[in-house]
Amino acid sequence: MNIITLLNQVKDGETVLPAIQRDFVWDTTKIVTLLDSIMRGYPVGIALLWETYAEIPYRQFVKEYRPDGRHTFKDNGERKKLRVVLDGQQRLQSLFVALYGSYDGQMLYFDLLSGRAGDDFSQQRFIFRFADESEVREWNKSSAETVALPAEQKDGFVPEHFVSVATLSGWECLQGKSCGKTL
Numbered sequence: 001m002n003i004i005t006l007l008n009q010v011k012d013g014e015t016v017l018p019a020i021q022r023d024f025v026w027d028t029t030k031i032v033t034l035l036d037s038i039m040r041g042y043p044v045g046i047a048l049l050w051e052t053y054a055e056i057p058y059r060q061f062v063k064e065y066r067p068d069g070r071h072t073f074k075d076n077g078e079r080k081k082l083r084v085v086l087d088g089q090q091r092l093q094s095l096f097v098a099l100y101g102s103y104d105g106q107m108l109y110f111d112l113l114s115g116r117a118g119d120d121f122s123q124q125r126f127i128f129r130f131a132d133e134s135e136v137r138e139w140n141k142s143s144a145e146t147v148a149l150p151a152e153q154k155d156g157f158v159p160e161h162f163v164s165v166a167t168l169s170g171w172e173c174l175q176g177k178s179c180g181k182t183l
Contacts, residue, residue: 003095006047010061010096015049015083019057019073024065024093028103031094032128035108035165039115039126047088053079061093063101098128099169106130109162129162136162 009015059071098108114127143160
């Protein structure tokens with residue numbers, strides 16, 4: 001099974017978390033590091049799933065994550081088929097929020113001009129940031145204005161242009177939102 005299929009199952013409520021699973025604890029730094037690793041082609045681990053019809057308490061993954069959020073638990077009283085995540089929750093929840101939702105009200109954006117190779121492999125290469133749409137508009141405007149300056153006024157400037165990850169992945173198009181919109 002590929003990751004997109006698994007994330008679609010998460011979105012559709014077919015892949016869930018058992019009630020015994022700890023809370024999601026990754027912050028935005030860990031999430032963007034995971035995405036940088038994926039973009040570099042590094043191995044990022046696997047998810048261990050249990051397919052069951054058992055009557056167990058479970059909860060859905062959170063699309064609009066808030067650190068102070070509370071969980072709603074369900075019982076599988078109808079004994080429908082569930083895929084329960086036993087290991088890999090932090091990675092899957094991170095990818096779910098990054099592609100489909102938000103973290104504390106902020107969407108994930110990607111710098112299309114990032115990815116330049118460098119000597120220090122410990123440094124983030126592909127730049128992702130959680131932000132509000134207005135912040136991103138300002139970043140892109142500032143970068144475009146600096147690009148237009150004479151070379152002697154740029155002093156080590158590296159241009160950037162951020163686009164929402166949801167737009168890049170096509171999820172906004174699939175959800176009926178405006179596609180092709182750039183900031």
